[in-house]
Each structure stands twice: as C-alpha cells, then as structure tokens.
Amino acid sequence: MAELISGPGAGLHRPRNLDWKRAAALLYGDWGTSKAYVIGLAFLAAGYASLPIILAVCVLTGLVGINYAVICRYFPDGGGVYSAARSQGRLLAVVGALLLIADLTVTAALSGWSGLSYFNIPILKEHIVWATVGMLLAMGVINWYGPKHSGSFAVTLALPTVIVVLVLIAITAPHLTTHYLERPHENPAQLWVQFVGVILALSGVEAIANLTGVMKLDPDSTTHHPKVARESAKAIWPVAVEVVVGTALLGWAMLSLNPNATVMLSDGAHSMREALHLRSEDTLRFIGEQFGTQSFGALFGQAFGWIVGIVFFFLLVSAANTAIVAMIGLLYMMARDHEMPPVFTQLNRHGVPRLPILIAIGLPVIVIVATANFTALAGLYAIGVVGAITVNVGSCSFNRTLPMKLHDRVLLGITFVILFLVEITLAHTKPDALFFVCCVLGVGLALRAYTLKRSGITTLIVTRQVAEMVSPTLAASMQPRLEEGQRIMVAARGITPVLSYALDEAQLRKASLYVVFVKEIAVYYGAGPIRGRARWQDDSEANAILSLMLKLGCERDIPVMPVYAMSDDPAATILDLAATLGVDFLMIGTSHRLTLTNLLRGNVVTNIAAQLPDTIRLIIYG
Template identity: 35%
Template sequence: MIVHSERPRDLRWYHAGPMLFGDLGTSRLYVMGLAFFHAGLAAPYHVAAISALILLVGWAYTVVCRLHPDGGGVYTSARAVHPVLGVFGATLLFADYVVTAAISGYEALAYIGGPLGLPREAFPYLTAVALLLIGALNYIGPRRAGTFALYVALGSFIAASVIVAASIPSLDDGLRAMHAPRGAPTRIWTDFVAVVLALSGIEAVASMTGIMVQPVARTSRRAIWPVVAEVILFNILLAVAFCGLPHLEGGPSLADKEHARKAWESLPRGAQQAQPEPPALTEHEHALYERSLDVLARQRLGPVVASIASVIFGLLLLSACNTAILGLIGVQYVMSRDGELPRAMSRLNSFGVPWVGLLPACVLPIAIVLLTRSVNEMADLYAIGVVGAIIINVACTAVTGASETKTRERLGLWTTAAVLGVIWVTIAVTKPMAAAFLCFIVVGGLGLRFVSRPKAAARPTAPAAPPTIAPPPTPTALRPFDPSKPKILVASRGNPSIVRFAIEEARHRDANVFLLFVREVNVTYGGPIRTLSPDEDPDARQLFADAQTRAVEADVPLQLIYSAGGKAADAILDFAATYAVDLVILGVSRRAALLRALHGDVITTVADHLPVESTLLIHA
C-alpha cells in the first residue's frame, strides 16, 4: 500500500505577505480608536511607541521563522522545550484567537452597520449571527476563502492609502493639536499597554513556514518587512491625521469619561442623587473609537467614498474573524493528533473539517461578544494572550536555537521577551478580567490534556481493524502488476459500486488498477501535523478490504493508495501523472450544487487539468 501525506511548499512571499497583512494590518481599524480612547490627543505618541515595538517583534520573528522552517508557531517551538510548555503556549494562542474572532466580528459590524444607522445595541447580536454564519461556512471548508481574503486585503490597502493621501494636507492640524502624554508615569505606561494589541497577527507568520517556499528564511523576510513597514508608516500618519479632526476635545480622555460614568452608576441611588450625573458617551464619541477610520474618511473624502471604504474594512475584519476561527480549529486538531487533547477534537466530517473543534471556535467568541458588548472591554481581554504567546515563542527559540544564532541575535530575542514580559505582567495586574479569562482558558486546556493523556498513552500506534471488517487477503493472493499493460486509476471515498465497476473494467481490458482513497484534512495549520494513516480510517480499511477481495476474485492486479491531507483533485491529478495512467474513473458527486460551488468540484478540476494521455470516465 502507498501512503501519501506530503504537503506542498508553495506559499511564496507575495502570498504570505497579504495573509500576514490580513492579521497584522487589520488591527489598525480598532487600535487607532483605542489609542484615542485611552490617551486622547496624545495617541500618536503611543502609536509611535507601539510601532517601535512592532519593529522589534517583526525582527524577532524573522529569526523565529528561520530557525523553525517546518512551522507550527508557539506550540511547536515551546513543545521542543517541554510538552506541557507547548500546551501552555497553545492555550495562550487559543485565547488570542478567541478574542480576535470576537473583536473582529464586532468591529466589522460597526464599520458596516454604523454608517447605515444601525443602533449600537444591535451590534453584539448581529456579531453573534455573523459568527454563526462563518462557522456554518467553515463546516464545509470553502475553498475560495483564501482568495477572498487576498482580494479584500488588497482592497483595504488601497482604501487606507487613499485615506492617508487625503489626510496629508491636514497633518499640520494634527501636529498642532496633539500633545505629549500627560499624567503620572504609571498612567502613561498603562495607556501604552492598552494599545499593545496592535501586535496581534504577527504570530501567524510563524505558523506559515511549514508551507513556505524554501529557503524559508528569505521567503519569511520578504513577507514580514513590507507589511511591518506599511503598518508602521500608515499607523503613525493616520494617528496624527486623526488628531487634526475638528471638534476633538483636549480634556479628559474617553476612557476617563466612561470610567466616571460607570463609577457613578455603581453607586447606591441615594449617593447618585448627591452627586452630579456624569454624561454618557455620545454616538459620535463611540464612533471615534469604534470606527475611527470611517470618521476620518468622512471628514477628508466625503460620505460616499467613506461608505465604500467602510464596507471594504468590514469585509477585511470578517476575513480576519474567519482566519481566527480557522486558527482555533487548527490548534485543537494538531493538539488532538499529538494526544494533548481528546481524540474527538480531531474527528473529521465528510468535508475534512474537524467539526467538534469547530463548536468551541464559534461558541467562545460569541460568548465574549455577548458578555462584554464593547470594543474597549474586549480589548482588555485581548493582549494578554497574544503577548504571552509571543514571549514563549521568542524565548523558546532563543533556547533551542542557541547553537544556530549569533550572540547579538540571542541578545535581541531575550530583550524582546523581557520587554514583552513587563507588558504581560502589567496587563495581568491592571486588568483582572483578562487574567481571569486567561486562567479559564489555560485551566481548561491543561484539564483536557490531563483527561486525554492516559488515553493517548494507551492508544496503540496501529489499531487493529474492527471485527466487523473482514481481514484483507494476503498479498500473495493478488495478481502482480504488469507495467506493460494499461493502468486504471479509480478514486473513491467509500463507494463500493465504482470500485466494482473499475475492477470489472480492468478485467475486460486486462489492465492494472490503482485504487485511491483521499481523506481530505481541511485544516489551516502550517506546522508539522501527525498525519492520518489507513489504520486510523475505518472507511478506508473497509473499502480496501472489499476491493482486495474483489480483485482476487477477478484476478486483477490492484495497488492501494491512501492520501491524507491534500485536496482530492490535486491527489488524483498527481497520481494520474506520476503513474501515467490510461484511464481515470470518478463517481458523480452527490452533493448539492451550492456545496460543490463552495467546497470545489473535483470532477471539473480533474477534467480541466488531466494530462492529455489520460482519459476521464465518469461513473454515474
């Protein structure tokens, strides 16, 4: 039997760059507003400081990608030090993905629904509906989601460029209006920490290296530096331009106003009557920090262009939400395959999607949105996960890659980890809800590991076939292959009728038969994955056992091929070309036309790319 599970390295830098931009570049759509929310007209100074941190972390991840060319991100690098540390790092990344999906979905509705006049009170519920729809789409694993993300990222870059260009003439207004951070050093530091979530997305590039074109070091550098440069330049320019908007007050920040309002609302009724009622934030003030680029675009470009840009930004945020959900599914699947989570988390549906892992990937972000109901509260939960994941990844890389790095590189990695460590401690101390949220995720992850480890330890490496499946005949009973005779390739995922037809056709033609079983694994994860084997796939075992029995009875040479991880059409075309088959037999899909359009039609793809030497026969 031939077992095939290789993943192609076909991700080039101009593909990886837009994918990174879809994560790292998306954060400006809410980080800009959050910086103004916390620091007021001192926001550009905080954005500049965050930009310096992005530059440092971006450099660190060029080293991480070079030393981990097989990918995997924080889970793989931490697992190389100790398995428990790998699980801890993965739970931090899991927490980051949960809040990314929540805040991206909420902000998408703010950018799309705000200009349409939808009430803010409806945003959490509309976000929950959007997350459910994205989850439903991911149940079937749509094939064109990546292409959609690339086009939306390009559109977002163009829209942001237009806004920046229109804002350049008014930068002088922003420079005159902005001021240096004021207040106690602790307040300035906590305001800076509040916008450190701008780092979100940088971890994604480390997970892509397993599918990057080699040499990975060069590909990752070319993907990282243009995105980092664009993010830094545009963020600073937009922050300065934002301060130049008319009617911005230089008094207390929006965070101070909201804190005063909540403090007054928490008082007993008698105490409330004894104090003046602080004003609540107006709709315009909410718009300033929830959809800052929309407000800036309306002032500089007018409502029509701003509305178009807002829709593009909203679609980009929905794409980022989808990417986060895919990341949640991928992390759970890989950990389950490694025995760190229950085996059910890697159970695949007919589309190759781990459907059990899809449930928490949708439910947890919805819970976050409905419980917090505001961007600033979701932001409080955000950074503790991503900062912790970056710390572990960078520090573990410095440890495991000590022999492959120069002294200045190790010093830079440890400096990055130390700076982020201070930020992480600040978040844990000043934001107790973030610490509680992270504890919930970490305890849950380690608890599931404790439950699954005994089963993983007792799990046999090659499980025996269930007793209901007849044992296959011995290889000596099969007629040997004759390379001089025609070759037939039949692909099936469990349809015995098409196998019977192929064997009968081979008997009439005196031909050899290749039986290909493709188990699609629709998981977005660029790191090493313990691949499936036929011993773990009861559908494949049943089909192969029946096929071998029929091949012996018909005296037909039969070669079994099991392919896991790739697309069915790609596997069929690959083996058809490799073995120069004369006839390819496929069965008609029983899926609805809409599902074929979303997931991809195997027959159409094979027919379009099959070598001219091979004939395609469709068995109805």
C-alpha cells in the first residue's frame, strides 16, 4: 500500500495482496453495473427491434474484455490508459486520462441517477435531479475524511448482485420467446448510429487494468519480473461472461414481454410498450416485477422487484462513489507527474487532495444540473469511455517496445480500428457529447500547458551515454550500506515526547534509529507506480521532524536514518517497513484522532498492535 520515497529501504515494492476473487468483485462493481441501464437505453433507441443492437453491444463488450486480458498480461504494474499511453508520449497519456475523467464524471452522475431510479418512488423521481445532487454532495463529505477501503462496499455487493441476476434469468427463462421481436426499421447507417449510442457496457472494464499493480503474482514470477496473466485472467473471465451473457438474456427477456398487454403503473394503466419507455431507467426491476408476477403471483412480483431495486441501488451508488474516488486519484497522480498544477497535490488533514475532491464532486453535479435528463446524460457517456479505451488499446497495439505476440498485436489493432470508428461516429452524431468532451480536454490541456510553463519543463535531447550517466538508479546504487547492531524504529506523527524517548533508548542501546514519517494520502488509483521521486525535504512537516532528529542524532552520536513513505494505510506501511528493515523495537505515540476519524479510517495504534510480528517488540509511549 505504500511507495517508499527515500531512506534505506528505497528498494521496497508495493505489496501485492489483491487476489483474483477480490479483483473480480472490484471489477464487477464497475463493469457489472452497466446492464442496469444499457437494456433500457437500447429499448428507447429501437423498441422491440433492439435485440440485434443488444447482441452487437455484447459481442463488442466481449472483444474488449479479451483485449484487456491481453493488456493485463503485458502490464503487470498497471495497464490503465494513463500508464499504457505514457510509453507512447506524455501528451497522449494526458489526453487518455482526460477522456477517462470525462467517463468517470458521467459514470458518477449516471450511476447515482440510475441508483435512485431503482427505488421507483414517485416523489423521488419527480425530484431526481436534486436528489442525485444531494447524494453526490453527501459522498463528497464522506470522502473528505478519506474513508478506509473505499472499494470494500462494492466487493460486498458483488455476490448478492450476481445471485439476483441469476434468479432473474431463471425466472425469465421459461418465458423467453421470439414472438414479439420486430425486424429493424432503419437502414444499416441508422442501425450503426443506434448501436454506438448505447455502447455503455464497456464502462468499467478499465478498472481491471488499474488493479494489476497490486494483484498477487503468478506462481512462476518474482517481484523483479512480475507476471499476473493467470491471476488477471481468472478475474476478468467470470465477470466478462456474466456481463455479456447476462445483458443478452435480460435484453431478450425484456423483449419477450407482450407489447399489447396492459400494465398498471403509479400514474395509471399503460400498454407494455409505453411502460417499458416509462420504466427505462429501472428496467431490470420492471422485468423482475412482471415475470415474478407471471410466475408466482403479484405479491411475489412486487417483493422481488423491491429486492432487485434495493440491490442495484446500493451497487449503483457504490459505483458512483468508486468513480469519484478514481477521479480524485487520477487527478492527484497527474499532479504528481507534473502534468497538473502542484496545488492538486495539497492534502487536507485526512490525507485527501483538497482540489481534486472538489473537482470530482463538482463536475458530476454540473453535468446533472446542465442535462437534467437521463437520456441526455447517457448521451454524454459513451464518448468518454470509448475514447479512453481507444487510446489504451491503440497505445498498446503501436507500442513496439512491448514483447507482444503477433496475434495479440493484430487483435488490439482490429479493436482499435472498431473503437476509433465508434468514437468518430459519436463525435459526429452527438454534438452535446462532443462539446462536453472538448470542454474537458480544453480545460485539462490548458491547465497542463500552464503547469509546464510555470515549472519551466523543457525537452533536451542527449545521447544515450549521457542519459545513462544521469540516471537516478545510478545515484541510488551509490548510497551507503550501513551495518549496525540493534535497530529501533520510531513512527513520527509530529514533534512529540516519543521522539525524545527513542533517542534516549537508541543512545543507551547503541542502536541505529529509523525515524519513519508516513504521509497519509487517501488516494485510491492503482494505475501503476507514480513516476518521479518525492523528497522529505519538500514536505514541510516531514522536513521539520526529520531534520531535527538528524541534528539531535548527530549531537548525541546516534546513527539516525530518515524514512519517508506515502501511503493510504499508515498502519500497514509501518508494519511492512518494520518487518522489511528487521527492527528490534517499534515505538509509537498514542493516537489523538477524533472519534469520527477513527470510525472512518481506523485507529493506527490499534491496527499496528494487532498485527505486529512477535519478533518485534512494541513500545507505546504517552
């Protein structure tokens, strides 16, 4: 969970503790939500002639899933669009990241809207815009405190959602029929436009590429030569099959409802065709109600409809929160790479980037208020996600430095061409979406240009020999390797009495003292290692503490080694460092966190005490 920035342990790697089952659950929390609104939008586009469109979307979704299995194979340290495209150029990486921000913006807005729609409460639907805005603002308040393990809720909901989908398929299966299907009414060009307009099932697949950097390694690989092909494949395939097959079967089930039947809704009687239009925002719940009633009676149908509604409400709200958290992490990462203004890296006292969280909440709110319509909101969706995936797939296909097999490169190239045509069509047929994505790109690239101008970054072409001479790895290899007796580690959370006690103990025992400062950053975006190396000298709080300890250690002839780490989980990082450095004593001060912060993020001292190995003695001072 940590990236060690300086100090003796500079060779540490981020722990790979994500197994394929949890990775699959996280992926499903993003990718699996698409069927909740794709089916209804397909019906709005083509009515009872929408089955070919739904099947075509499923085929393309499966193809993109295969592509991302390939990408994960070649990018074991994170293969998201920002990481993969960076090998082809920094500007392309920023463009891909901005397209992903456009996608995440609409994901948060659309998922929140759709989630509330699944309650199917008339008064809520009448004020759905402001209800969604209120929910997003509440998410912003919660995320301001940087709640720990933000994706855990999606993991918890994955299994209940799969069970509900399987039950829904089982109930509808006996009623599947082709009797009500209609032939397409449009010419091929219009069918293509309808097809690209409902390509929303691709959203979320990017999540798996961002997780490879923390996935458990394959049995035949090492930390220095990582491979996650098997682990990532086991995570992708179950989710891909569920998304593709589930969307196809549930789409067919929707079109197996008699269009001439009469249905009672809250505002009166409607034909089935009209009802499907009116309930397009919560189609899966409507399908569950109708087929549940046909199979087991009206009482069961209503009860099952509520179960479907509640499960998908929580899953969609979780997906909205995941999108917000991912946007915060992406903006922070770009700022760390000097692609966005340095102000984006400023953190609040809970380790959350101040400006990125305001942007991550503000953008979806602006989009919702500006569109105020579910169909218009969905129209903004595809251009961002398709653009980001196109950049990722294309970057991998044209990256000649990757040791890629020919058939993999051809597969990525074919997919790139298809998605590029889809993106061009979206730009041509959806002017609102084009305007939206151009605004995101324009503002983002303007901020990047301002950042580069302020930082004075220029491009200098030198020979390979000169580049190797100034390589940061060369300087790292010349760092001194000290040998000492006992080792004491003290975790610094300000200039507190525990530091003085640690100096006394180190002097008494003639031990080396490791002073650890963990900068708590509640940013969750696993798109590979952050480039560049932050220095504790550039962190005002860390500089004050570590400089003082170095000075006091020099005066008392105590070898003091500063260790600076950045992490979203300080307890896990301190434990990892203590075990890696082989310390004999770990000293920490008592926690002074507020009750609300403890509730959302946990108590560091308690977490360390519960997990510290028996070989390391813990001293809690204060």
